[in-house]
Amino acid sequence: MRTLVPRRPGRLALGEAAPWWRRSPNRLGRWLLAAGLAISAAATVAGVTHDAADTVAGLGVTRSVIVARHDLETGQVIAADDVEWQARPNGGIPISAVDGTPVGRVVTAPIVADEIVSVRRLAPDGVSGLAALVPEGDRAVAVPTEGTGLQVRVGDRVDILAPLLTEDALSSRRQTNPDPVANAALVIDVADAAITVAVSAGEAAAVAGALGHGVPVVALVGRG
DSSP, X not given: OOOOOOOOTTXXXXXXXXXXXXXXXXXXXXXXHHHHHHHHHHHHHHHHHHHHHHHHHHHHOEEEEEEESSOBOTTOBOOGGGEEEEEEEGGGOOTTBOOSOOTTOXXXXXXXXXXXXXXXXXXXXXXXXXXXXXXXXXXXXXXXXTTTOOOOOTTXXXXXXXXXXXXXXHHTTOOOOOOEEEEEEEEEEEOXXXXXXXXXXXXXXXXXXXXXXXXXXEEEOOOO
């Protein structure tokens, strides 16, 4: 009578094919590597999914802010029909968004239609006129422009160049370069015969000195 010997766990029966994970000499290392990669991929996918869910959740939270109904120009005093309340996603609202109504305040830099109104583009509450357009610490100086033909508008930037000091320089037609006494000065007012610009305290003294020798040259600074 044939005696059956029980097979030990993990042993293959005679003629039985080895499973795939036991056919390579390095089968254990490869199996562990594959398992590790699978776990890593799963963790990455879970993290991305979690971040995406957080982003979507953040975009879904909105609050009301003041936006411009149309373009607002430098020097304009905001009226009630210039702005309106709109619900915007929290993630797109700047920290500088104006808190409360800006009606009555002066625009110090252009604001385009549908843009959230920022305190950085408004004069302090209660400040009006030219004073509202002069940056803190700067000075307002009037510069004559009659006869120059140059046309500028509020919000433009100009260089102020000192006039030639002697008649000899003009008669000799030398290629002298006038000295700039103010660079990229902000135009805050335009009249028929003069413009008013905001300059630093030091530039204000230099402009005054140039005015004592004649009419300075005003050069429009290009945007960009």
